[in-house]
Amino acid sequence: MRTQRKNDALPIDVADEERMARALFHPYHFNKAGKIRPSAFKAPSGRNDVSVNRLRALNADACKTRSKAIRNPGDFKGFAVLSALSVRQSGSNVIDSRQIYLGHADIIHDVILTKGDPAPPAFNQRLKKMADSADYFPDPNPASDDWMGADFTKNS
Amino acid sequence: MSAIPVAINDFELATVVNQEVPTRRYEIVAKSADDLSHVTLSPGKQHAALTLHETENRQEALSRLDELTKLEHDWDACGADAIDEICVSNAEKLIDALPEKTPSPEIFPNPNDTLTLDWETTEQILSLELGKNRFSSYWETKQDTKMAEGEISKSIPDFVYIALQEMFPDVAALPEQIQEYVIEDAA
Numbered sequence: 383m384r385t386q387r388k389n390d391a392l393p394i395d396v397a398d399e400e401r402m403a404r405a406l407f408h409p410y411h412f413n414k415a416g417k418i419r420p421s422a423f424k425a426p427s428g429r430n431d432v433s434v435n436r437l438r439a440l441n442a443d444a445c446k447t448r449s450k451a452i453r454n455p456g457d458f459k460g461f462a463v464l465s466a467l468s469v470r471q472s473g474s475n476v477i478d479s480r481q482i483y484l485g486h487a488d489i490i491h492d493v494i495l496t497k498g499d500p501a502p503p504a505f506n507q508r509l510k511k512m513a514d515s516a517d518y519f520p521d522p523n524p525a526s527d528d529w530m531g532a533d534f535t536k537n538s
Numbered sequence: 539m540s541a542i543p544v545a546i547n548d549f550e551l552a553t554v555v556n557q558e559v560p561t562r563r564y565e566i567v568a569k570s571a572d573d574l575s576h577v578t579l580s581p582g583k584q585h586a587a588l589t590l591h592e593t594e595n596r597q598e599a600l601s602r603l604d605e606l607t608k609l610e611h612d613w614d615a616c617g618a619d620a621i622d623e624i625c626v627s628n629a630e631k632l633i634d635a636l637p638e639k640t641p642s643p644e645i646f647p648n649p650n651d652t653l654t655l656d657w658e659t660t661e662q663i664l665s666l667e668l669g670k671n672r673f674s675s676y677w678e679t680k681q682d683t684k685m686a687e688g689e690i691s692k693s694i695p696d697f698v699y700i701a702l703q704e705m706f707p708d709v710a711a712l713p714e715q716i717q718e719y720v721i722e723d724a725a
Binding site: 407410413414415419420421424425426427429432433452495496497498499500501502503504506507510 | 613614615616617618619622624625644646647648649650651652654656658663665667668669670671672673674675676678683685686687
């Protein structure tokens with residue numbers, strides 16, 4: 383069922399225990415071993431926001447629908463799921479951004495990258511820890527409009 | 539024993555006279571020693587031991603770079619910049635300069651138009667981000683994490699070369715004197 387849930391009671395504050403799903407796309411969000419790349423959590427130059435879905439507000443089908451809408455659906459490979467706490471512990475933050483759609487949030491980094499310049503090594507290592515802390519939920523059937531993989535919304 | 543033509547960089551330069559399976563090491567007879575600058579020649583012989591896998595590995599890495607140059611703006615659907623050609627050139631130079639027996643890195647684009655090159659063993663990770671003029675790198679071992687950043691003044695920054703020597707002990711000795719570099723322990 384591709385609907386949002388619990389919308390009416392969604393608080394603006396993103397609690398530490400909330401889990402979020404970041405859409406992953408082949409091939410640049412994975413290494414050869416299938417591990418999530420830190421760059422999956424990197425923002426483009428001049429920005430510090432990285433989009434995620436709040437699983438408190440969106441179910442798996444809704445997350446997939448939103449994700450497939452932003453890019454060639456064939457490239458969609460699944461979700462990286464992590465808690466707001468793990469993001470904050472790494473040094474970044476998570477804020478609600480429902481002006482994009484209800485259930486949308488942004489990971490906010492305190493580092494804004496410059497075009498053509500590498501990120502500070504400590505920031506890159508932070509993103510690696512963020513990627514390592516995330517659970518990867520592959521989509522076994524990206525062509526389907528429904529989510530058919532493991533349930534990643536539990537404990538939300 | 540069968541003779542198999544060997545091509546490096548699309549130039550047929552040798553003929554395989556002995557193949558050891560499954561190590562995929564080949565003994566070859568070169569037409570010219572000058573053409574084997576990245577192959578170790580046995581003294582006094584125009585024979586060389588070439589690990590074909592390394593050649594394929596390098597070619598795969600260079601093909602990957604070529605693929606990444608074709609990425610257009612917004613390749614990640616989140617506003618990513620196209621990869622800067624100078625960053626690609628820096629990566630090509632580094633790959634070309636890698637010592638024999640050093641595996642080629644995995645290469646990834648970054649949304650800020652730079653490239654990341656990663657080497658990973660069971661116990662260590664070396665990550666290098668190459669920009670247009672600067673690099674940044676961290677090296678995780680079981681003991682600690684070291685970091686460095688600075689101007690790109692050599693094909694392979696000293697910090698990276700030292701890390702590769704630790705990770706892949708067969709790496710040949712550093713050909714130039716090591717210059718000072720910034721290094722610090724992670725907090």
